[in-house]
Amino acid sequence: MYTSKIELIQGEKVKLPTKYGDFELIPFQEEGTDLEHVILMKGVLHSGGVWLTRIHSSCVTSDIFGSYRCDCGEQLIKSMELIEEKGKGIIVYLQQEGRGIGLMNKISAYKLQEKGLDTVEANLHLGFAPDERDYTVAAEILKSLNISMIQLLTNNPEKIISMEENGITVVERVPLYIKHNEHNHKYLTTKLSKMGHL
Numbered sequence: 001m002y003t004s005k006i007e008l009i010q011g012e013k014v015k016l017p018t019k020y021g022d023f024e025l026i027p028f029q030e031e032g033t034d035l036e037h038v039i040l041m042k043g044v045l046h047s048g049g050v051w052l053t054r055i056h057s058s059c060v061t062s063d064i065f066g067s068y069r070c071d072c073g074e075q076l077i078k079s080m081e082l083i084e085e086k087g088k089g090i091i092v093y094l095q096q097e098g099r100g101i102g103l104m105n106k107i108s109a110y111k112l113q114e115k116g117l118d119t120v121e122a123n124l125h126l127g128f129a130p131d132e133r134d135y136t137v138a139a140e141i142l143k144s145l146n147i148s149m150i151q152l153l154t155n156n157p158e159k160i161i162s163m164e165e166n167g168i169t170v171v172e173r174v175p176l177y178i179k180h181n182e183h184n185h186k187y188l189t190t191k192l193s194k195m196g197h198l
């Protein structure tokens with residue numbers, strides 16, 4: 001029998017009509033912590049098959065306020081549009097602000113970037129790894145919904161490795177192309193040159 005690595009409490013499933021399509025939403029909580037994640041999905045659960053999937057780390061600055069400093073918000077919207085178009089898919093929205101260092105530290109990292117450091121150097125300066133995220137919980141959420149085969153919307157190879165290690169088959173990587181602008185250029189090129197993004 002498979003034993004979950006993380007105890008999850010699954011909330012109610014509700015309808016969520018949005019600007020980008022009609023979805024359903026389910027919140028999850030990691031038992032014993034205050035960490036809450038949420039999934040947005042379209043399609044019939046427990047129907048098997050391959051699910052177009054986005055594992056998205058929260059980014060208050062971009063997802064909510066539309067910041068140009070990174071590409072998160074645009075990736076989220078693009079993912080919603082692609083899932084709507086396909087009629088089947090899921091976004092696992094993880095409470096993993098600032099690549100897992102939290103909002104306060106991310107904003108300190110932004111301050112250091114205003115002084116010339118790149119995103120990797122700023123994290124290191126604050127005593128963190130360049131990326132502190134762990135995607136195990138995303139795999140656990142997918143498995144709890146009986147989703148085991150995915151087409152993953154990402155440019156980050158770490159997410160693919162983590163899914164495979166946690167028993168989710170990534171049948172395809174679907175790249176997300178986001179336009180550079182004067183504010184996100186350094187951020188995006190650092191992801192390519194220093195963080196192994198594709």
Ligand SMILES: Nc1nc2c(ncn2[C@@H]2O[C@H](COP(=O)(O)OP(=O)(O)OP(=O)(O)O)[C@@H](O)[C@H]2O)c(=O)[nH]1
Nearest residue numbers: 057058059070096097098099106109119154155156
């Ligand atoms: N520490 C830190 N985190 C940031 C910074 N800018 C954005 N983030 C966070 O980075 C996370 C998104 O990571 P990205 O590296 O942009 O993308 P990814 O999720 O690894 O890869 P994709 O699947 O291709 O989008 C979100 O949690 C953001 O809050 C920054 O300058 N420093």
Ligand SMILES: [Zn+2]
Nearest residue numbers: 059062070072
């Ligand atoms: Zn962002």
